[in-house]
Amino acid sequence: MMERWRKWPHLGHLRYFFRWTMYGKRRVASNCITLIEQGGISLEQSRWQKRKNKRKTYWKIGGIILALFLIGSYMAVQSYIATRDIRELDHPLPAPTIIYDQNGRVASKISSSKMEAVSIEHIPNHFLEAVVATEDRRFYDHEGIDYFGILRALIRNMKAGEWVEGGSTITQQLAKNVFLTNEKTLRRKWEEWFIAKKIERTYSKKEILEMYVNRVYFGEGAWGVQSAAKTYFGKDVSKLTVSEAALLAGLIKAPSALSPVSHYEKAIARRNVVLQLMKEQGYIDEQTFLRAKNEKIVVQKEKKPDRYKGKYPYYVDQLIEEAIARYHITQNEVLSGGLHIYTELNPRMQEGLETVYQNDALFPKGTDDRLVQSGAVLLDPKTGGIKALIGGRGEHVFRGFNRATQLKRQPGSTMKPLAVYTPALEQGYHIFDELKDEPVEFNGYRPENYDHTYRGSVTMYEAVIHSLNVPAVWLLNEIGVEKGIDALQRFGIPLDKEDHSLGIALGGMQQGVSPLQMAEAYSVFPNDGVRTDAHIITKIVDQNGNEIAKWKQHDVRVTSKEVAQKITFMLEGVVKEGTGKLARIPGRALAGKTGSTQVPLDGVNGVKDQWMVGYTPQLVGAVWLGYDHTDERHYLQTTSSQTVAVIFREIMEKALEGTPAQSFAYPALKKEQKQWQQWHKQQKEEEEKREKEEKWEHEHGPKEKREKEKRPHHWHDKHEKKQKEKGKGHKHDD
Numbered sequence: 001m002m003e004r005w006r007k008w009p010h011l012g013h014l015r016y017f018f019r020w021t022m023y024g025k026r027r028v029a030s031n032c033i034t035l036i037e038q039g040g041i042s043l044e045q046s047r048w049q050k051r052k053n054k055r056k057t058y059w060k061i062g063g064i065i066l067a068l069f070l071i072g073s074y075m076a077v078q079s080y081i082a083t084r085d086i087r088e089l090d091h092p093l094p095a096p097t098i099i100y101d102q103n104g105r106v107a108s109k110i111s112s113s114k115m116e117a118v119s120i121e122h123i124p125n126h127f128l129e130a131v132v133a134t135e136d137r138r139f140y141d142h143e144g145i146d147y148f149g150i151l152r153a154l155i156r157n158m159k160a161g162e163w164v165e166g167g168s169t170i171t172q173q174l175a176k177n178v179f180l181t182n183e184k185t186l187r188r189k190w191e192e193w194f195i196a197k198k199i200e201r202t203y204s205k206k207e208i209l210e211m212y213v214n215r216v217y218f219g220e221g222a223w224g225v226q227s228a229a230k231t232y233f234g235k236d237v238s239k240l241t242v243s244e245a246a247l248l249a250g251l252i253k254a255p256s257a258l259s260p261v262s263h264y265e266k267a268i269a270r271r272n273v274v275l276q277l278m279k280e281q282g283y284i285d286e287q288t289f290l291r292a293k294n295e296k297i298v299v300q301k302e303k304k305p306d307r308y309k310g311k312y313p314y315y316v317d318q319l320i321e322e323a324i325a326r327y328h329i330t331q332n333e334v335l336s337g338g339l340h341i342y343t344e345l346n347p348r349m350q351e352g353l354e355t356v357y358q359n360d361a362l363f364p365k366g367t368d369d370r371l372v373q374s375g376a377v378l379l380d381p382k383t384g385g386i387k388a389l390i391g392g393r394g395e396h397v398f399r400g401f402n403r404a405t406q407l408k409r410q411p412g413s414t415m416k417p418l419a420v421y422t423p424a425l426e427q428g429y430h431i432f433d434e435l436k437d438e439p440v441e442f443n444g445y446r447p448e449n450y451d452h453t454y455r456g457s458v459t460m461y462e463a464v465i466h467s468l469n470v471p472a473v474w475l476l477n478e479i480g481v482e483k484g485i486d487a488l489q490r491f492g493i494p495l496d497k498e499d500h501s502l503g504i505a506l507g508g509m510q511q512g513v514s515p516l517q518m519a520e521a522y523s524v525f526p527n528d529g530v531r532t533d534a535h536i537i538t539k540i541v542d543q544n545g546n547e548i549a550k551w552k553q554h555d556v557r558v559t560s561k562e563v564a565q566k567i568t569f570m571l572e573g574v575v576k577e578g579t580g581k582l583a584r585i586p587g588r589a590l591a592g593k594t595g596s597t598q599v600p601l602d603g604v605n606g607v608k609d610q611w612m613v614g615y616t617p618q619l620v621g622a623v624w625l626g627y628d629h630t631d632e633r634h635y636l637q638t639t640s641s642q643t644v645a646v647i648f649r650e651i652m653e654k655a656l657e658g659t660p661a662q663s664f665a666y667p668a669l670k671k672e673q674k675q676w677q678q679w680h681k682q683q684k685e686e687e688e689k690r691e692k693e694e695k696w697e698h699e700h701g702p703k704e705k706r707e708k709e710k711r712p713h714h715w716h717d718k719h720e721k722k723q724k725e726k727g728k729g730h731k732h733d734d
Contacts, residue, residue: 008246092215093117093224095543099316101345102385108311110320116230118237120210123225126242129283130210130249134274136170137281140205144171144196145243171196174212188523197608209396218248219255232260234300243295260299262433268297312350314391317399319536327540327549331399338543343536344385349378352654354389365395366631374647375403376623377515377534378655381523381615383553384532386516388482388655407624408512412595414611415469415507417567418491418521419484420476421464427479428485430615431457431570432675433470442502447473450639464570465578473679476505484515490558491521492531505594510573518613519622525571525591526615526664529564532554562668569669569676575614582645583612585653589663590616594645599635606635610644617662619655621650633639 094113101107120128132139138146156691168176175195199208220226228248229237240248250270251258260267272293279289281682319341319628323329333339353376364372370396378388391402425431437455440446447469452468455462463471476484485500494517496510520534530557540549571591574580579594592614610625625644627634636643666673 028622029578030536032175044534045223059195070416082433094336095273097334097337097339097341099319100340100342100347101347102343102387104342105347107343107345107347109664110310110318110335115214116227117214117224117338120206120213122247123210123213124238124240126278126283127225127237127240127245127249128213129248130242130274130278130659131209131252132170132283133277133283134249135173137277139170139209139362144200145169145193165242168192168311169196170212171199171208174208174215175199176444177212177215202283207221216252217255218251219259220261222556224470240670241295242284243271243275243292243297246278246292247271247297251275259353260297261301272299276583312345312347312354313396313398314402315343315350315386315389315536317391317402318386318389318463320399321402321405322536323540323549326535327537329540329549340541342538342540344379344380344383344387344538345536346378346387348657349388349574349655352657353378353519353651356647356650356654357390359650362650364638364643366627368626370634372625372636373403373622373628374625375405375407375515376621376651377404377519377619377649378619378651379516379519379523379534380618381525381527381620382532382618383535384520384523385538386534386536387619389516389536399629402517405514405516405626407514409514409609409624409626410512410597411507411518411611411613412597412609413469413472413506414518414593414595414613415488416464416467416472416505417507417525417571418493419488420472420505421460421570422491422563423483423487424460424475424479425566426559429460429475429479431461431566431672432679434458435460436462436474437463437468437471440474442473442477445473445502447502451511454656461570461573461676461679464593465573467574467579472505473502476502487559490531490556493517493521510578515613515622515624517583518611519620522613522615522622523620524558525564525568526617529557529559530556564667565666566672568664569666569672571614572664573676579639579641580614580645581610582641583614583649583652585649585656588616588652588661590614591664592648594639594641596636596639599630601630601632603718604632604635606637607639608635610636610639612644612648614648614652616652616656617664618659619646619652621652621655623651 023728067689068646094111094115095117096109096111096113098106099108126319129193136146136149138149142149149169172192175192179191179195185513203211214224214226216225218225222231225248226237228251229235229240229244232248233240233244245265247260249266250273251271257263258267258270275289275292278284279286282288283291320331320334323334324331324342329339334341357376359373363374366372375391376389377386379386389404391404391406392400434457435628437449437458439448439454449469450467455468456469458466458468460471460475462468463475481500481502481504484504485495488495489502493513494511495504498510499508501508515535520531523534524531532553535551537549538551539547542548568591570638571593572589574594575583575590575592578591583590583592592612595609595611595613596607597609599608608626608630611623613620613622615621623644625647626636
């Protein structure tokens with residue numbers, strides 16, 4: 001045998017196996033015999049033991065498999081919960097943007113949503129306690145799913161034989177309201193559970209409760225507790241009584257069926273149930289319970305409009321434009337981002353401006369039911385702050401055409417102080433220098449005065465106050481068109497290449513300007529030659545109190561203080577004794593310039609645009625008047641000195657009501673003031689002379705008539721021909 005193992009050494013390990021097996025068999029047999037001899041187990045018992053051992057093995061294996069299955073399922077569930085996307089809850093709820101006036105007081109609100117979110121700190125505790133007591137009494141104990149609550153609801157429903165109580169927690173309701181539909185399927189319920197678990201792991205109880213009360217529906221179109229408080233009680237949520245809070249909490253179950261507006265008794269009964277639950281759960285004591293139960297609930301039948309919402313619509317339109325263009329904030333962020341926007345708004349001035357525009361008697365009557373339109377703006381010359389603004393008459397359209405800021409029309413004679421007289425004074429001309437006023441032609445361009453008469457020569461002061469066209473064009477030609485263009489660019493007036501001509505002296509432009517641009521340009525004069533960019537917004541703060549935008553003032557020196565004072569001196573004369581006399585405000589210093597443009601249609605003798613731009617030492621105003629579309633039937637039939645000057649006066653009078661009057665100071669114009677006195681004295685003497693002549697003619701007959709009778713016949717034909725030739729010329733009026 002040993003020789004065999006040596007012969008096949010690779011079978012050596014089998015030798016040890018056979019030895020062990022034979023030894024093992026002998027040992028087992030020996031043990032079995034011993035047990036039998038000692039009265040041990042029988043053969044049957046031995047078989048039973050083997051089966052028992054097998055069953056234990058099976059149970060162990062089954063247990064291991066079950067444990068692995070449960071662990072795997074748990075891990076799968078946890079993984080599924082972790083993958084639920086609840087980022088929607090991180091998005092801020094749509095909240096109205098609050099607009100503040102120049103004094104930091106709330107002036108207006110804008111919103112694109114029916115939902116109005118509030119922080120939990122703003123909500124009274126007794127309302128939150130009422131919600132928890134009613135909707136989820138174990139809210140602070142469970143982790144999204146209340147298993148005890150589910151069991152309790154199941155037992156109650158079985159006893160009642162119908163569905164009388166649900167087991168959904170506040171977290172589950174939040175999950176359903178935000179992420180799911182109302183379908184009643186097992187799959188949706190499972191999804192609700194998983195999302196609720198994810199919410200609980202992501203947010204605190206306080207955050208969950210805040211999100212819930214801001215998103216839940218309370219009936220009558222009210223989403224969120226703030227909207228509900230205003231809808232039913234006309235008050236802020238922070239002012240809710242315990243009784244009112246209980247009533248609102250009770251509405252969550254069935255907002256339409258329990259609405260106090262249409263089902264008052266049911267709403268009161270439900271309120272009493274909520275109060276009872278609050279007492280049972282220790283949120284209120286017996287005394288508070290009785291007092292709240294006996295409180296008479298007064299519900300407003302019609303929703304009280306928010307007195308701030310929708311206020312000052314044209315001003316708000318421009319605010320949105322500025323936020324987008326200057327600070328790169330989107331319209332959606334302005335409408336629903338809960339921003340706090342601080343502005344230059346003066347509510348008294350804005351309300352006064354809106355009052356003027358509601359007075360149809362001040363405006364010309366339109367043709368074919370088409371309104372004569374208008375736009376106006378008021379701004380502070382020192383800061384550039386827009387104090388008031390209105391963009392049209394009639395019904396307002398949200399972010400529609402704003403004639404105060406978006407209009408592009410030729411400004412007529414209001415351009416003269418900017419394009420002609422400022423650069424002329426800078427070039428050394430003086431207020432009482434003589435300017436040519438006679439028929440002239442410049443390369444085919446023949447300007448003429450609005451009254452078709454000429455005076456030979458006039459002082460600059462006379463040319464300004466009487467809005468004479470010929471002297472203005474002649475003067476611009478003398479100093480050079482480019483000097484005028486350069487001045488306009490410094491004033492911030494936008495120009496096209498086609499505007500580089502003598503026509504710019506009378507406001508002839510390819511595109512045109514808006515009232516805001518004219519007001520900003522004229523603000524240079526009361527601000528001693530300095531221009532500050534016009535603006536509405538001073539700063540913007542987000543929902544979290546972070547300042548995200550702030551106005552930085554930027555000043556530009558346009559002309560010297562002396563030139564600015566000289567222009568003001570002449571423009572004050574326009575209002576005192578010139579074309580702007582109807583704009584005078586008794587007891588108040590006012591400077592300004594009227595302007596108008598003719599209808600550019602053959603055979604139509606009318607006015608297309610009327611303007612007045614003027615200022616006091618503390619306020620600048622600009623007004624435009626006209627049709628949106630001018631044609632053969634739609635144009636104005638009066639000059640700017642007759643119509644828009646009156647509107648301008650009404651606007652400035654209301655805007656400055658209660659404000660101390662200020663006078664213009666002319667420390668650099670002592671010489672000019674003396675010259676004005678001399679000129680005025682001369683004018684007075686000439687006036688007295690004319691009056692004497694008129695009196696003499698009245699008594700003895702017209703001198704002209706007597707002289708005419710003495711003239712030869714051919715002189716009359718020559719004179720009539722000359723008068724006809726005078727009718728041809730530039731179309732811009734005053």
